[in-house]
Amino acid sequence: MSSFSVGSRDMEAIALGGAFMGTGGGGDPYIGKLMAQAAITEHGPVTVIDVDDIADDALCVPVCMMGAPTVMLEKLPNGQEAHQALQKLEAYLGRRADVLVCIEAGGLNSTIPFAVAAATGLPLVDGDGMGRAFPELQMVSFTMFDIPATPMVIADEKGNSSVINAISNRWTERLARCQTVEMGGAALVALYPMSGAQLKRGLLRRTVSLLKEIGETIACERKANRNPADTLTSRLNGRKLFTGRVVDIDRRTVGGFARGKATFKGMDASIGKTFTVDFQNEFLVASDENGALLATTPDLICALDADGGLPVTTEQLRYGLAVTMLGIPCAGFWATDAGIELVGPGYFGYEHAYVPLRQLT
Amino acid sequence: MSSFSVGSRDMEAIALGGAFMGTGGGGDPYIGKLMAQAAITEHGPVTVIDVDDIADDALCVPVCMMGAPTVMLEKLPNGQEAHQALQKLEAYLGRRADVLVCIEAGGLNSTIPFAVAAATGLPLVDGDGMGRAFPELQMVSFTMFDIPATPMVIADEKGNSSVINAISNRWTERLARCQTVEMGGAALVALYPMSGAQLKRGLLRRTVSLLKEIGETIACERKANRNPADTLTSRLNGRKLFTGRVVDIDRRTVGGFARGKATFKGMDASIGKTFTVDFQNEFLVASDENGALLATTPDLICALDADGGLPVTTEQLRYGLAVTMLGIPCAGFWATDAGIELVGPGYFGYEHAYVPLRQLT
Numbered sequence: 001m002s003s004f005s006v007g008s009r010d011m012e013a014i015a016l017g018g019a020f021m022g023t024g025g026g027g028d029p030y031i032g033k034l035m036a037q038a039a040i041t042e043h044g045p046v047t048v049i050d051v052d053d054i055a056d057d058a059l060c061v062p063v064c065m066m067g068a069p070t071v072m073l074e075k076l077p078n079g080q081e082a083h084q085a086l087q088k089l090e091a092y093l094g095r096r097a098d099v100l101v102c103i104e105a106g107g108l109n110s111t112i113p114f115a116v117a118a119a120t121g122l123p124l125v126d127g128d129g130m131g132r133a134f135p136e137l138q139m140v141s142f143t144m145f146d147i148p149a150t151p152m153v154i155a156d157e158k159g160n161s162s163v164i165n166a167i168s169n170r171w172t173e174r175l176a177r178c179q180t181v182e183m184g185g186a187a188l189v190a191l192y193p194m195s196g197a198q199l200k201r202g203l204l205r206r207t208v209s210l211l212k213e214i215g216e217t218i219a220c221e222r223k224a225n226r227n228p229a230d231t232l233t234s235r236l237n238g239r240k241l242f243t244g245r246v247v248d249i250d251r252r253t254v255g256g257f258a259r260g261k262a263t264f265k266g267m268d269a270s271i272g273k274t275f276t277v278d279f280q281n282e283f284l285v286a287s288d289e290n291g292a293l294l295a296t297t298p299d300l301i302c303a304l305d306a307d308g309g310l311p312v313t314t315e316q317l318r319y320g321l322a323v324t325m326l327g328i329p330c331a332g333f334w335a336t337d338a339g340i341e342l343v344g345p346g347y348f349g350y351e352h353a354y355v356p357l358r359q360l361t
Numbered sequence: 362m363s364s365f366s367v368g369s370r371d372m373e374a375i376a377l378g379g380a381f382m383g384t385g386g387g388g389d390p391y392i393g394k395l396m397a398q399a400a401i402t403e404h405g406p407v408t409v410i411d412v413d414d415i416a417d418d419a420l421c422v423p424v425c426m427m428g429a430p431t432v433m434l435e436k437l438p439n440g441q442e443a444h445q446a447l448q449k450l451e452a453y454l455g456r457r458a459d460v461l462v463c464i465e466a467g468g469l470n471s472t473i474p475f476a477v478a479a480a481t482g483l484p485l486v487d488g489d490g491m492g493r494a495f496p497e498l499q500m501v502s503f504t505m506f507d508i509p510a511t512p513m514v515i516a517d518e519k520g521n522s523s524v525i526n527a528i529s530n531r532w533t534e535r536l537a538r539c540q541t542v543e544m545g546g547a548a549l550v551a552l553y554p555m556s557g558a559q560l561k562r563g564l565l566r567r568t569v570s571l572l573k574e575i576g577e578t579i580a581c582e583r584k585a586n587r588n589p590a591d592t593l594t595s596r597l598n599g600r601k602l603f604t605g606r607v608v609d610i611d612r613r614t615v616g617g618f619a620r621g622k623a624t625f626k627g628m629d630a631s632i633g634k635t636f637t638v639d640f641q642n643e644f645l646v647a648s649d650e651n652g653a654l655l656a657t658t659p660d661l662i663c664a665l666d667a668d669g670g671l672p673v674t675t676e677q678l679r680y681g682l683a684v685t686m687l688g689i690p691c692a693g694f695w696a697t698d699a700g701i702e703l704v705g706p707g708y709f710g711y712e713h714a715y716v717p718l719r720q721l722t
Contacts, residue, residue: 164521164522
């Protein structure tokens with residue numbers, strides 16, 4: 001048994017870790033943190049449990065928000081919607097959920113499940129389906145273990161909802177994405193209902209603990225007036241890509257995604273150089289002025305404010321902001337052929353092959 | 362009791378009447394006719410019943426195809442899909458349907474319900490929700506009687522489906538339309554599940570009989586080498602708008618609809634004049650060269666081949682085709698304020714007010 005309890009103060013660290021591991025996307029966890037803290041204050045702390053302590057026949061359900069983070073900031077969830085999505089899925093399945101799951105260990109979706117867990121009294125498993133954030137719903141370890149995303153419920157704040165059943169997780173993404181756009185660019189979803197046995201196969205373990213640890217590290221380093229970049233790269237086997245100031249930012253909401261490209265002028269050791277980082281909700285590819293890769297999806301590209309050391313999301317990027325970009329190796333399963341097919345550069349329309357971070361200098 | 366039986370030969374007349382009352386849209390009933398005839402050959406004839414013979418607590422369900430007629434012609438349904446949409450809705454409701462309903466008395470959707478009725482052995486009610494065809498799913502008498510379109514099932518030929526629950530029939534349209542587009546531009550749906558009591562309030566009565574009668578009239582007139590235009594305008598209190606030859610046709614598939622405009626050079630009594638007819642799946646507005654209205658939605662604009670006398674759908678319009686355009690008064694409920702709000706010129710983006718056909722010369 002290695003369960004632990006998450007109270008209102010712990011949510012600060014988890015949200016901070018989630019913002020960092022969200023690789024610039026997944027939405028600012030701040031909103032989800034407030035929702036979780038309000039629910040914890042009302043209903044009590046959340047129990048985070050080890051996947052091995054879950055019964056094989058338990059019903060385990062990820063709940064999350066879907067859509068463009070830029071929209072989520074303007075169309076705040078009311079705190080009940082994620083819970084309602086779960087309830088609608090339970091009604092459809094004719095069975096109550098036993099365990100909640102984080103679909104991604106990053107961004108808003110690393111905090112929203114805590115709000116639902118507190119409100120329902122259900123435990124949350126220590127793990128997720130990505131070990132980071134990704135923009136599309138089929139981009140999870142569960143897809144690689146043949147676990148269907150459906151039946152899936154998608155719901156909005158107005159009272160509209162759908163139960164989707166699809167022939168593949170890519171099809172689920174298509175049918176859910178178009179409805180997310182219609183619903184105003186953001187929606188709440190409950191999906192990948194699975195058994196405890198399936199969860200044991202598919203889950204990327206202990207990433208909720210990791211978020212908490214990363215958040216505590218960032219807070220601790222900031223308290224000591226140190227930028228957390230060095231400690232985090234060392235702890236996560238990553239490295240600094242560059243420190244630079246935003247000189248240009250191109251940002252559009254297209255097809256339900258926040259897409260764009262940020263250009264940076266190098267500072268410190270990188271002075272005189274130019275860098276670009278592309279994103280689709282999340283940071284996807286970092287390159288230098290000659291087009292040479294610095295890091296590429298599925299490896300993590302994480303941004304810290306060069307001054308304060310806080311994580312920076314794509315929607316916070318603005319002209320003049322100084323940022324330290326870090327590369328962090330992705331979870332091992334993403335570096336397989338099946339993983340690269342699902343979330344590698346080719347899927348996002350890039351011509352370059354995946355080169356692991358450790359082979360790039 | 363005024364039920365009647367529809368066999369394979371009767372489907373010829375119903376499809377012909379459906380093509381005429383489809384006002385150029387709703388899809389060519391030919392495909393649906395073949396599906397219905399195949400099902401009738403296999404399972405026996407369909408019983409069409411009067412709405413007053415239905416129990417108040419019966420479950421009555423319209424089944425139909427949704428999407429752009431241009432797409433339906435290229436992506437033929439396999440005959441099982443509409444039945445599958447019904448079965449999925451029955452599974453969701455936990456109850457079998459007692460009666461099937463035509464959502465519209467025109468186009469493909471006036472024949473598809475016969476295929477499902479034959480396959481299931483269920484009776485079909487004599488009536489529909491429009492008395493013509495319209496492009497969007499909230500455009501039915503049922504909406505005017507506050508009958509919700511949901512729970513609604515949308516399904517494609519690949520095996521994807523959704524159950525939609527929405528706060529209004531307009532919202533149902535939005536969530537279903539975007540999925541129709543994702544599904545390839547056409548999908549099968551079962552919607553507006555309602556009680557017999559609701560059906561008695563909302564149904565436009567005896568329009569299935571009317572389609573059969575119109576089809577028989579067209580066939581009879583053609584046999585006698587007469588164009589059916591005069592007999593039909595007399596029977597339906599309509600009038601000829603013009604006879605002309607297509608000189609230009611602008612056609613696009615946009616947002617899941619077939620939209621466009623056809624321009625005609627007048628013939629016979631109209632020689633020397635130019636006419637235009639706008640359509641969104643269905644013919645919406647007919648005007649002369651000075652922009653004067655000849656007929657406008659919700660009144661029916663129906664096209665007959667000037668030579669053979671057969672109904673012409675928007676996708677059959679081609680350069681050089683000679684067509685007689687008829688105006689037919691819509692069902693009375695469409696001419697109310699609530700009806701005009703739902704399907705009048707303003708809804709489709711026109712600036713002109715609705716002027717009833719009888720006031721236009």
